[in-house]
């Protein structure tokens with residue numbers, strides 16, 4: 001197997017920062033990432049940002065099939081040539097932010113019509129990592145688990161617990177739908193070019209159901225975003241002027257908080273997942289009645 005640096009040299013690849021190109025050059029780290037994804041011979045794996053295909057090839061050794069997404073046409077040529085001998089790899093020139101993930105499993109239904117869920121893996125571009133995460137969470141019916149590389153600070157925010165400074169929108173949305181764990185921290189020296197920041201690999205496994213059964217997911221999403229919009233403000237102050245409670249009189253607003261058993265004087269960072277879910281459901285019900 002050609003080493004990552006060998007491939008970069010062979011094709012004279014000049015990493016393009018604007019696309020978040022920072023290639024993993026340490027194959028031990030790649031190996032650990034793949035092991036943490038627990039890929040079996042029955043798995044369909046979606047790799048985001050396949051780059052030069054080193055990880056792609058190693059996944060293909062284990063999985064039934066790999067769908068390798070890459071946005072950069074120059075790298076598509078590298079991938080096609082490096083992975084030409086592998087019949088279980090499909091290379092797609094696609095932007096993950098616009099790609100319809102359900103297509104990746106659409107043609108893979110078994111005789112009973114049920115579709116094997118995808119495992120997602122990726123050393124993803126940091127400039128769009130939160131957007132990618134939100135998009136993936138929206139495909140919970142198609143995906144079983146995800147192993148993704150993040151900038152360390154972003155990983156810390158995703159895994160943060162209530163009451164800590166890192167706890168926020170990312171932590172609440174991710175943990176509502178997935179069980180999150182940190183696989184490892186990856187030093188900058190494991191990448192070429194090496195980023196200015198440390199990185200961390202997270203594993204996110206979709207729950208069978210969210211922590212709270214939500215009446216309206218998009219409402220929940222907006223509520224959490226609004227609640228954290230100014231961290232130092234109280235919940236009441238962040239919410240009362242937002243479109244979420246616009247139709248409500250002051251009296252309605254206080255009965256909403258009473259019914260959800262949450263004080264409006266608290267700050268968003270103190271609310272648990274259950275409390276956010278409950279508050280969203282109470283507001284949705286109040287607006288229906």
Ligand code: SAH
Pocket residue numbers: 019020021022023024025048049050051052053055069070071072075094095096097122123124125
């Ligand atoms: N997996 C490779 C490359 C990681 S760098 C490795 O670990 O070495 C991130 C990769 O994501 C780059 O190859 C970059 O071109 C690709 N990329 C950037 N934006 C993308 C997008 N919107 N959709 C798909 N791939 C993207």
